[in-house]
Amino acid sequence: MRSGSAGPAASDCVLGALHIQIEAPSGAEATLLDKLLPIDPEVAARIDSLDLSFNKFGFDPYGISKKDLVRFMSVFSWFYRHYFKVDVYGLENLPPRGRGILVGNHSGGVAIDGAMVMGSMLLDAEPPRLPHSMIDRFIHQFAGASQFMSRTGQFTGNPDQAIRLLRDDRLLLVFPEGARGTAKLAKDADTLVTFGTGFMRLALETKSPIIPFGFVGGGEALPTVANLKALGRLLGVPYVPVTKWGLLVPKPTRFQLLYGKPMVFEGSGHERDDVCGAMVEEVKEKIRDLIRQGRQLREKKITEADLVL
Amino acid sequence: MKVLVTGVAGTLGRLVAMRLVERGHDVIGIDRRPWPNAPESIEMYEHDIRKRTAEDVFRTRRPQAAIHMATVTHLVHKSPDRMRVNLYGTRAFIQHCHKYGVKQAIFVGRHTYYGAAADSPLYHTEDEPPMSAHTFPELADLVAADLYASSALWRYPEIATCVLRIVYTLGPSKHGTLGSYLKGSTVPVVMGFDPLIHFIHEEDAAEAIVTALSRKLHGVYNVSGPSPVPISAIVRAVGGRPFPVPATLVRLGLRRLALPNLPPAAIDHLKYPIVVDSDAFKRATDYQHRYDERETIDAFRAAR
Numbered sequence: 001m002r003s004g005s006a007g008p009a010a011s012d013c014v015l016g017a018l019h020i021q022i023e024a025p026s027g028a029e030a031t032l033l034d035k036l037l038p039i040d041p042e043v044a045a046r047i048d049s050l051d052l053s054f055n056k057f058g059f060d061p062y063g064i065s066k067k068d069l070v071r072f073m074s075v076f077s078w079f080y081r082h083y084f085k086v087d088v089y090g091l092e093n094l095p096p097r098g099r100g101i102l103v104g105n106h107s108g109g110v111a112i113d114g115a116m117v118m119g120s121m122l123l124d125a126e127p128p129r130l131p132h133s134m135i136d137r138f139i140h141q142f143a144g145a146s147q148f149m150s151r152t153g154q155f156t157g158n159p160d161q162a163i164r165l166l167r168d169d170r171l172l173l174v175f176p177e178g179a180r181g182t183a184k185l186a187k188d189a190d191t192l193v194t195f196g197t198g199f200m201r202l203a204l205e206t207k208s209p210i211i212p213f214g215f216v217g218g219g220e221a222l223p224t225v226a227n228l229k230a231l232g233r234l235l236g237v238p239y240v241p242v243t244k245w246g247l248l249v250p251k252p253t254r255f256q257l258l259y260g261k262p263m264v265f266e267g268s269g270h271e272r273d274d275v276c277g278a279m280v281e282e283v284k285e286k287i288r289d290l291i292r293q294g295r296q297l298r299e300k301k302i303t304e305a306d307l308v309l
Numbered sequence: 310m311k312v313l314v315t316g317v318a319g320t321l322g323r324l325v326a327m328r329l330v331e332r333g334h335d336v337i338g339i340d341r342r343p344w345p346n347a348p349e350s351i352e353m354y355e356h357d358i359r360k361r362t363a364e365d366v367f368r369t370r371r372p373q374a375a376i377h378m379a380t381v382t383h384l385v386h387k388s389p390d391r392m393r394v395n396l397y398g399t400r401a402f403i404q405h406c407h408k409y410g411v412k413q414a415i416f417v418g419r420h421t422y423y424g425a426a427a428d429s430p431l432y433h434t435e436d437e438p439p440m441s442a443h444t445f446p447e448l449a450d451l452v453a454a455d456l457y458a459s460s461a462l463w464r465y466p467e468i469a470t471c472v473l474r475i476v477y478t479l480g481p482s483k484h485g486t487l488g489s490y491l492k493g494s495t496v497p498v499v500m501g502f503d504p505l506i507h508f509i510h511e512e513d514a515a516e517a518i519v520t521a522l523s524r525k526l527h528g529v530y531n532v533s534g535p536s537p538v539p540i541s542a543i544v545r546a547v548g549g550r551p552f553p554v555p556a557t558l559v560r561l562g563l564r565r566l567a568l569p570n571l572p573p574a575a576i577d578h579l580k581y582p583i584v585v586d587s588d589a590f591k592r593a594t595d596y597q598h599r600y601d602e603r604e605t606i607d608a609f610r611a612a613r
Contacts, residue, residue: 143501161430
C-alpha cells in the first residue's frame, strides 16, 4: 500500500500495521457482510417505496443511504418482530405524506422506544415513512454512531435543521423529555418529566400536525435502578444506566405503542411562553392518556376495542 | 467592462479570467505568483495585493469591477504570513475598490466559514454565524476576511459588494483543498465518521463567479453544485481506498499519517459535514450548475 504522501519510514510502519488490522476484512467486505447480514427482500421493497430521492451515488440530499438503511433494517426487523414484540395501535393516525412531528414519552435507560417507533414507521406503517429523530448532541461525537446516524437521517436536534426538514415535508421524531426522559428509573417509567417547548414552536412555525404517541414497556425491557452520572461525564454521555442485572442488555419484551390522532395548533411559533406552554400541556396530557391506555392493554384490563386514540 | 482579478494565477482565478475574456471583458490580473503562458489579452501584474505596486494598478487602470481571489486556502498552506495575506489583502482590496471608484466588488470565500461540528445543521443559510472559528485558529483568518469583506456592504454602500461562499471545488486541475486530499491512492478518513462533502466542478464555480458579476449581485451568497456525497463514497469513486484511522490517532499523528499540513482542528472537517443552502444564489441569478456529482468526480478522476 501507499500512503497519501511520502512520510518517514517509521510512520509507514505504523501505517502498515494499522492497515493490516483495519483493512483486512474490507477486501471481502461485500460478500462477508452480505453473508452476515442478509438483505430481507420485504424490507428492501419497503425502503424502496419511501418517498425519498437519491442521487447518482445512492444518497438523498440529507445523506441518507438506501443501501445502509436496507441492511440495517433487515437486521433490525428480526429484533423488532421476534426478540421484542411491538403491539402498534393507531397507525392510521400517521400522515401518509407531508410534514408532521411525532411526539412521545421516553423511558428505559436508552432510546429503545425511539428504535421501536422507527421500526413501526418503516416496517408496519402503510406507506412506510422514515422519521428523522432529533437526537442528543453527544451521539454524533461517537465514532460509528455518528456514521450510522448520518446515513439513516438521524440528526442532532437543532431548530434550523428541524425547520428545514419539516419544510421539506419530512416527519420528525421528538422526545421532548430528552435525556431526562430516558434517565427515568424503571419504577417511574410510565410517568412524564418536564417537556421542552421547542417542538411546539416548530409545529406552529411550520404548520405541522403533532402526532402524539405513548410507549409502554421500556421500563421492563431495561429496568434501570441507577444512573451513573460521574462515569457518564467521563465517557462523554449524560449518564450510564445500570439495570437490575447490571448489564445494559434489554430482555425480550412486548411493547405497546399507541399513536393518537394528529393535533393541530394555530399560531406563529413566537407566542409567549405561557401560551405555548399551555399547548404543550395539552399534548402532554394526551400522551399521558395514551400511556395509561397502553398500560391497561398490557395488563389486559381493556381490549383494543376500548381504545380512544 | 474592465475587470481586475486578484489571485488570477490560481486554478479558479485562471478559469474565471478566461471566461471573462471569452465574454468580451478586459481582464487585469494581479498575483504574486506568475502565470506562465497567460493569454495575451490578459494584462498580468506580478504583485502582492498588499503592496503599493498593486494599488498602482487600481489607480492607473481604473477597473469597473474587481474580483478578490487572493486568499490562502486553509488546509494546504501553513506559512506564517497567511493571516496577513488573507486579512490585510482583503482590506487592501476593499479599500482600493473604494478609493479608485470600482463599482462592483466580489469576494470569493469558502463554505468552511460555517465550521464543522457534531450539532451543526445540514444546509447552512447565509445568516448563520461562523460556529467553529474558535476551534480552528487556522481557519479564523478566512472567517475574518469573509466578515471584513461583508462589512463593505455598509461601509461603502456605493460599491455593489458580493461575498460568495463556495463549496470545495473539484475538477481536472486536481487542485484545491478537496482535490489535494483525494490525490493519494489510499486516503485517510476518520474511523466511524463519514461526513457529507459538498463540492462543485471548478468550471461551475468559475461560472458562478462570472454570473455574480454579470448580475451585479449584492450581498452574501452560498454557492454549491450537486447534492453532497459522503467522503467514503467520494474516495471510492475517484478510485482511491478509504483508510480509516481512529480519531485519537489522527490527533496524535496527524503530521505522520499522510496529512502533512492538516492542523489538528481540521479533523472536525473529516468528521462532520459542512453543507450549504445555495437557493438564494440560484433565485437571484437563475444559475444552474452543469456538472452533476458523478460528472464532477469523473472529471477529477480522468485527469492525469
